[in-house]
């Protein structure tokens with residue numbers, strides 16, 4: 001007699017009471033097919049599903065779990081905070097400590113405000129950029145995700161002079177009429193857009209290493225030009241580091257670009273994921289002159305009942321303190337590279353077209369010979385082959401992201417043996433492709 005599939009039972013039960021059975025769409029496995037795994041617990045680099053099957057976890061809650069699941073020092077900090085109270089609706093010392101910690105690690109900012117999700121942080125960053133500049137228009141890039149605020153749910157229009165079209169029902173075209181969507185890494189298009197609209201642009205928002213179209217770096221010339229054009233035209237350069245912040249390096253992707261573009265710094269930074277260590281916590285920050293436009297000092301409104309939540313800030317602070325230890329990112333990058341080099345060698349020896357890139361604890365691989373530079377190229381991936389690889393790896397106890405346009409994450413808890421197991425599994429799957 002076969003065992004009942006608890007994942008399937010739970011998915012059917014969930015689908016009756018939650019749209020699509022999930023509380024965030026990519027969890028539904030729609031891109032790859034099959035039954036989503038319902039996770040019952042996690043520890044270190046592993047997660048266990050409702051059937052008791054163990055997986056090596058390369059999602060890490062889409063990035064936050066950089067220390068692995070259930071790090072004892074983080075658990076202790078959260079437990080202590082719980083005993084002191086869940087939420088007060090009044091300021092606490094831990095919010096100050098977390099703000100100070102973030103500012104120490106990212107010198108492009110003088111002040112931050114804490115919120116509860118990356119969506120909220122990006123949405124408010126746009127409002128603040130508009131309020132601070134007195135302008136309405138903004139640039140975003142195809143394939144970059146900045147959460148689901150209405151003005152950001154937009155795809156490219158039919159031409160450069162035209163603005164975008166909503167990508168979601170429920171977003172009136174008027175709401176995205178100020179959002180200009182450009183191709184990632186296209187310098188000529190960027191220059192043309194600034195020439196046409198430069199004086200009306202409040203900001204340019206970008207994922208410096210785009211993790212929502214798998215893993216695509218903004219090229220150095222592209223990022224340099226974006227910085228120059230924003231400065232020339234008085235628009236704010238907003239880096240969305242919700243995924244890359246404290247993930248690709250302690251100082252975020254901006255520290256990686258600053259190493260190659262002298263003096264490089266964004267005007268505003270959006271953060272989330274790692275800074276909450278797995279709790280609902282996000283932030284945005286900028287220089288004092290910009291941040292002082294926010295209420296209660298200025299006229300740009302923003303608020304939140306649970307903003308700077310005492311339990312979430314305890315989790316974030318404990319996480320940031322552990323990842324600030326010397327050598328943390330060198331060790332994490334070495335683990336990630338052991339994985340990416342292993343996968344590349346396995347694909348090569350099986351004659352499977354493959355390319356791979358990583359920075360710190362974030363990686364992406366593509367079933368194509370060269371790394372793509374923009375969204376259209378990423379989406380040329382043979383999705384059938386990707387889905388085969390994804391499900392075969394899952395069957396082998398390795399949990400990669402269930403969509404070809406998502407990045408992957410390695411944690412400090414992944415061992416050499418976990419990575420060797422992953423590479424071995426990939427080797428035999430590639431051989432059968």
Ligand SMILES: *Cc1c(COP(=O)(O)O)cnc(C)c1O
Nearest residue numbers: 117118119145146147240242243
């Ligand atoms: C995850 C993500 C967001 C949205 O954050 P949520 O906490 O899911 O709302 C925004 N921007 C980027 C780059 C992200 O990766």
